[in-house]
Amino acid sequence: MQFAKRLEKIPPYLFAEIDRKRDEMVAKGVDIINMGVGDPDKPTPSPIVQAMHAAIDDASTHNYPPYQGTKDFREAAVKWMEKRFGVKDLNPNTEVVSSIGSKEAIHNTFLAFVEPGDYTLIPDPGYPVYRTSTIFAGGESHAMPLLPEKKFLPDLEAIHPEIAHKAKLLWINYPNNPTGALADLEFFEKLVAYCKQYDILLCHDHAYSEMAYDGYKPPSVLQVPGAKDIAIEFHSLSKSYNMTGWRVGFVVGSSHGIKGLGQVKTNVDSGVFKAIQKAAIAAYSTSEQELQAVMSVYQKRRDIIVQGLQSLGWDIEAPKATLYVWAKVPQGYTSTEFVTLLLDKCGIIVPPGNGYGAAGEGFFRIALTVADERMHEAIKRMQEAGIRYS
Numbered sequence: 593m594q595f596a597k598r599l600e601k602i603p604p605y606l607f608a609e610i611d612r613k614r615d616e617m618v619a620k621g622v623d624i625i626n627m628g629v630g631d632p633d634k635p636t637p638s639p640i641v642q643a644m645h646a647a648i649d650d651a652s653t654h655n656y657p658p659y660q661g662t663k664d665f666r667e668a669a670v671k672w673m674e675k676r677f678g679v680k681d682l683n684p685n686t687e688v689v690s691s692i693g694s695k696e697a698i699h700n701t702f703l704a705f706v707e708p709g710d711y712t713l714i715p716d717p718g719y720p721v722y723r724t725s726t727i728f729a730g731g732e733s734h735a736m737p738l739l740p741e742k743k744f745l746p747d748l749e750a751i752h753p754e755i756a757h758k759a760k761l762l763w764i765n766y767p768n769n770p771t772g773a774l775a776d777l778e779f780f781e782k783l784v785a786y787c788k789q790y791d792i793l794l795c796h797d798h799a800y801s802e803m804a805y806d807g808y809k810p811p812s813v814l815q816v817p818g819a820k821d822i823a824i825e826f827h828s829l830s831k832s833y834n835m836t837g838w839r840v841g842f843v844v845g846s847s848h849g850i851k852g853l854g855q856v857k858t859n860v861d862s863g864v865f866k867a868i869q870k871a872a873i874a875a876y877s878t879s880e881q882e883l884q885a886v887m888s889v890y891q892k893r894r895d896i897i898v899q900g901l902q903s904l905g906w907d908i909e910a911p912k913a914t915l916y917v918w919a920k921v922p923q924g925y926t927s928t929e930f931v932t933l934l935l936d937k938c939g940i941i942v943p944p945g946n947g948y949g950a951a952g953e954g955f956f957r958i959a960l961t962v963a964d965e966r967m968h969e970a971i972k973r974m975q976e977a978g979i980r981y982s
């Protein structure tokens with residue numbers, strides 16, 4: 593039996609080739625340091641786990657959950673938006689919907705708004721789902737290059753107006769995966785004005801909203817006055833609370849955006865397990881101190897990697913947010929050649945920058961998801977292999 597044509601159009605999974613090599617080397621007994629995937633290695637904070645224990649013993653959580661989230665969950669999300677970002681007056685009935693992690697909601701947003709002939713404006717490098725979901729919806733993606741000389745922000749003036757007129761969605765993600773870049777409110781204002789001009793739904797993937805260091809607090813696009821007319825924002829507990837396995841988040845903003853997404857969701861899924869929604873409500877009352885305890889682990893690792901790379905000749909600054917360090921490959925290598933060298937010579941797994949889009953060529957990404965001593969070990973192996981930035 594043949595696969596549907598749409599599957600042929602999906603690019604190969606970013607980690608497929610790396611996974612194959614890794615398996616080969618593990619079979620040979622090589623001690624692999626895997627800094628590939630952005631999946632926190634630490635447990636979920638215990639108050640959240642305890643809330644889950646209590647919730648699962650409550651039989652009222654066991655039946656079908658409402659697809660849009662329980663009233664309590666939506667109200668907690670709205671309260672958190674106010675407490676965290678100062679965004680007021682969000683309507684929990686029309687401007688919020690729960691998500692089974694943001695990946696699902698991101699995909700379903702494409703199904704709700706994109707049809708053949710439509711364009712999507714997506715960051716390059718960027719989270720691969722924006723591109724593949726455009727393909728699933730039958731649309732055309734237009735890459736917005738994120739370049740170091742533009743601080744990894746998209747250049748809106750470089751988008752041809754003809755493409756902008758045909759675009760339905762514009763995707764951004766700050767703090768950014770994979771570059772670690774930040775965007776400020778001034779930039780969000782520009783984006784809101786641009787999307788209003790062309791009647792584009794502005795989609796902000798805020799997966800790293802709480803993963804910030806050195807006292808930095810990432811803003812919400814909904815802090816821009818009037819943003820709610822045109823923007824939706826995707827929040828997820830996955831990364832910030834070490835909860836990737838739980839699958840819970842919410843989407844908030846434009847009632848039109850939420851309505852379209854909700855219409856897809858009512859037809860394809862049945863919401864988040866109610867016990868998990870209760871645990872998520874507990875997560876939203878995590879104290880600043882507890883959250884800082886989670887973040888300090890990553891901040892320390894970031895410093896180990898950044899200082900390590902600096903000692904090997906890299907001219908690199910410590911990112912103020914996300915789980916990633918985005919670094920240039922040394923001259924004379926492509927991204928793929930360099931990550932292959934790291935794997936062959938050092939047993940280190942990292943993804944090549946071009947796996948996130950053509951503009952990622954010349955970079956590689958390090959995820960801060962292994963213990964301190966493994967990070968020190970990785971730097972030591974690079975040094976011993978004579979790998980330097982030059």
Ligand SMILES: *Cc1c(COP(=O)(O)O)cnc(C)c1O
Nearest residue numbers: 693694695719765769799828830
């Ligand atoms: C990890 C990640 C997601 C997906 O997170 P889930 O909520 O676990 O589905 C979405 N966007 C970006 C940019 C990510 O890095």
